Amino acid sequence: MNSTAIDTAGIARALRAMGSAIGAQYVFTTEEDRIAYSDHYSADETSHQPLGAVAPATVEEVQAIIRIANEHKVPLWTISRGKNFGYGGSAPVVKGSIVLDLSRMKKxxxxxxxxxxxxxxxxxxxxxxxxxxxxxxxxxxxxxxxxxxxxxxxxxxxxxxxxxxxxxxxxxxxxxxxxxxxxxxxxxxxxxxxxxxxxxxxxxxxxxxxxxxxxxxxxxxxxxxxxxxxEPESVLGFDIDVDKPEDLGWLIDTLAPLRRQGIIQQSPSIGNWLRAAATLTLRDEWVEPGKPLTESVITAIRKKFNIGWWGVAVRWYGPLEINEATSRVVEKAFAGKPVMAMRPTRWVKGDAPEGSPATGVPVTYPLANANWFGGRGGHVSYSPVLPVNGALALDQYRRTSALYAEYGMDYHPSFAIGERHMTNVNQLLFNRDDPDMMKRVDSFMRALVKDATAKRYAEYRTHIDYMDLIADTFDFNNHALRRLNERVKDALDPNGILSPGKSGIWPANRREKRS
CATH class of the missing domain: 3.30.465.10 (Uridine Diphospho-n-acetylenolpyruvylglucosamine Reductase; domain 3)
Incomplete structure (x- = not known):
């Protein structure tokens, strides 16, 4: 964990000054407040707990808070709404910071x-x-x-x-x-x-x-x-399921050229059976706690919910005439492939709203996957970026799923295909009320990072616990990128008040605390 000595008396003076600037009712310093701004998916919520929070409503109030923080050398941790669960939520890297909560700014x-x-x-x-x-x-x-x-x-x-x-x-x-x-x-x-x-x-x-x-x-x-x-005239597409783990390779190699050519313009995300099942059922409905998921159990879950080992939703947006032609092109690309199911989807302006993220509708139901193990659920993820290539994806799947098995965790991956890259999101679902499981999470995360780094794959964003670890993998020319970031940080923020440690960027006055 990243921490350093905090001047609590200085913070108390700063908080009083901030209360005068924005209203004392928008300064939050009770124990209940500190818990509210902690990382609710952490095994130990106190490890990154702030001393309090301030919530300005205008840019002028933000400026006032920052000037006061400079005067008192108080570290601030900026959040927009603090809902990025799995990455730290509202909690700061440096324990004892003041959260700068911008959630009242809603224009x-x-x-x-x-x-x-x-x-x-x-x-x-x-x-x-x-x-x-x-x-x-x-x-x-x-x-x-x-x-x-x-x-x-x-x-x-x-x-x-x-x-x-x-x-x-x-x-x-x-x-x-x-x-x-x-x-x-x-x-x-x-x-x-x-x-x-x-x-x-x-x-x-x-x-x-x-x-x-x-x-x-x-x-x-x-x-x-x-x-x-x-707003498009229509949204057409296919929900595609495949039956076997090794189908991942040809599935990616079929979608990749369609994505590069712009035939598919969104980024299809291929998820395994657990990504779907974890929002539909609980693990203990199928197997006793602590027991592994056997192939027969996985088959039973898949059969009940009619899902493939891998599944992907692909969509195209725009004039109906163009979308219908695109559907034929995609259908032709999958002709002769061992597809388990390829269900067409169709929405045309004037139809009832589809109500899904694919049509721009916000949802929260995927949060349910944190309940997979029961108890107080949570998750963290490791998401390396890879070239879009079926053989590399299969190799990544085999190595990573083996690590999941080694650490006694359930494999929960997805592969999101961009124009020239893919992101392999590996979710680590856990039960925070299971001490043995929580002891394994940190070592498992570090094993995933070590494995991907050996292949020269790097993460694109990460949890506050691992920001230094990930920054350290960007090692070209003795970590030249980090040195550049630190030079910019020192030039703009000589007092080191803004979000110290964010993305592995430490100000000079706290740099020795880099983990």
């Missing part, structure tokens, strides 16, 4: 003609969906599997969704950021006061800074521009 500005939105960090996917529905706007969202979090926060952490706009970070266009000294900057065309092009043209003039604030601790984003998907 939404939509440009319906150009299909853009400017959101503050507290706007959830449900908030934005309701806004679009209320104003009858011809726009769709791209939402992650668990959609209760922040639109801005998800994009800044490079979250993904299910439509053609599923690469959320790639759809960012223009930020407003409070820098670590309290200064305010707008990126891209927003650097011109009153520009009508702030959410329309990403680069602006000179260096482009939007991606600098993704997964970083270089500033506090108070507004984020995002491109939204125009």
């Amino acid at each position: 939404i500005e939509v440009d319906a003609e150009n299909g853009t939105v400017l959101v503050e960090p507290g706007v959830s996917f449900f908030d934005l969906f309701d806004f679009i529905q209320e104003h009858k706007l011809p726009l769709w969202l791209s939402v992650p599997g668990n959609s209760w979090g922040s639109v801005a926060g998800n994009a800044l952490d490079r979250g993904v969704g299910y439509t053609t706009y599923g690469d959320h970070a790639a759809r960012i266009c223009g930020l407003e950021v409070v820098l670590p000294d309290g200064d305010l900057v707008r990126t891209g065309m927003g650097a011109m006061s009153g520009s009508p092009n702030w959410q329309l043209y990403k680069p602006g003039y000179g260096p482009s800074w939007d991606t600098m604030f993704c997964q970083s601790n270089f500033g506090v984003v108070t507004k984020l521009g995002l491109w939204l998907m125009p």
Whole structure:
């Protein structure tokens, strides 16, 4: 764990000053508050517990808090809504920090003609969906599997969704950021006061800074521009199941060229049987606690819920005439393949809403998979990035599933196919009331990282416990990237107040605490 000495008296003085700036009712320092802002999926919620939280409502209040934090040398940990469970939730890397909670900042500005939105960090996917529905706007969202979090926060952490706009970070266009000294900057065309092009043209003039604030601790984003998907005339596709673990290879090699050619424009996510079953049933309905899942048990679960060993949903969006032609192209690509099931799906404007993430509707039901083992459930994940290649995916599956078996965990993977890469998300589901299981989680995570690193595969985002571990795998030229990040950090944040340790980026005054 990453921690360092905290000046509690200094923090108390800072909190009083912050209360004067934003209202004492928006400063939270009780034991109940500290628990509320902890990592609720951790075996030990105190390991990253903050000393309190402050919740500003305006950019001016954010600036005031940051200036006070500088004066008192108080570490802040910025969250948008703190719903990124499995990655740390609201909890800071440095125990004893003050959480800078931006969930009260909920302004939404939509440009319906150009299909853009400017959101503050507290706007959830449900908030934005309701806004679009209320104003009858011809726009769709791209939402992650668990959609209760922040639109801005998800994009800044490079979250993904299910439509053609599923690469959320790639759809960012223009930020407003409070820098670590309290200064305010707008990126891209927003650097011109009153520009009508702030959410329309990403680069602006000179260096482009939007991606600098993704997964970083270089500033506090108070507004984020995002491109939204125009409402399509139709959504067609297939729900595809295959019967055997080794079918993963040819399935990826069939989908990959369709994705590269732009025939499929969303990122299909291939999940195994457990990804589906863990939201539909509990493990102890099938096997006694502590006993392994045998092939006969897996077969029985699959039979009950009519699911393949692997399953994937592929969709295409746009004019019906084009989508029907795309369906024929995809069907032809799968002709002669040993498909278990290939069920067509069809939605045309005027039909009843489909109500799924594939059609931009926010949901939370995937959170149910945390209950798989019973007790107080939770999960963490390791998600290395690989080339899109069936043989490499099969090798990854075999090595990783063997590690799951070695550590007595249930294999819960998915392979999301991008245009030129795939992300192998490995969920570690656990029961926090099972001490023996929780003892294995950390060593298992480290084994997964070691295994993938040996293949030169790296993670794209991670839990607060493992940020230093993952940063250390980016080792080219004696960790030149980390050294660059630290130089930028020291230049912008000499007091080291903003989210120390985020993404393995430590300020000079805490660098010796890097794990």
